[in-house]
Amino acid sequence: MPEHIKARLAEEIKALEHELTTELPAEIKKAVALGDLSENAEYHMAKQRQVFVNARLGQLKKRMGELAMVNLANIPADRVGFGSTITVFDSSKDEEIIYKLVTSEESDVTKGLISTTSPIGRALLGKFVGDTAVVVTPNGKRELEILKLATIHDVVPEDKTLPEVTKE
Template identity: 90%
Template sequence: MPEHIKAKLAEEIKALEYELTTELPAEIKKAVALGDLSENAEYHMAKQRQVFVNARLGQLKKRMGELAMVNLANIPHDKTGFGSRITVFDSTKDEEIVYQLVTSEESDVSKGLISTTSPIGRALLNKEVGDTVTVVTPNGKRELEVLKLATIHDIALELAAVHETAAAGTTKE
């Protein structure tokens, strides 16, 4: 799992755990001191927030567990998968588009980062250059042809080469 996603989820978990164990009990205690709980809006709001925080913590911990089980070695080297950068021709829009398949936490359609769980992401999984897929989106059907593909493994090699070149450039003097 990419470390920045793990760190982001861990940060949110830590903040919610602090709220659940420190802030909410103090709010509830303060609200109880105000008296009649049946008509105490502060008490009811704090209890509702407590339920929400507990549910969100459960979701985040489950997601951390799911992401921890992702084995990057199992991602194909010759087909699209998590982390792949894919250039497609969208015949509906008559244009080339570049997408990168990412986790739902990282998705940002405006930057071309699409989740592997989105309709387009799911349709593009396990495809090769030359494959054509039809995707049903909220805006209607789209036909996408895979023109170029760089898997997560290819991208890792590109980044390593860039870092190696940069390191070599800083030692020359």
């Protein structure tokens, strides 16, 4: 799993834990000192933030656990999987598009970085060169024919000219 994602999540966890254990208790203490808690906006805002930070910490820790369980050796070398760079022909747009399947934290559609959990990502997973993936979008169905494929196990040149993996 990309180490920069784990590092970014760990950094956010550390910052939120600091806020939860140091900053928020100080804010709550100051707000309590102001008196009447029933109409104390500072107190209510600090308590709401505390609930949010706790929930976000839970999400991040769960995601870190999920990422730790990913074994890159189990990703297929002959079909689309996490880390694959895929050149597809989109018949609805009549153009070739290059996508790379990444984690949800890395996804950026404008750069062609598609999450494995997105509709396009899910439709492409497990497909071979020559297969057609049908994606249902709000604008209707899109058919994506896989023209070229480079998996996470292949070395992808910087010029985005991808080696072709054929279906056997």
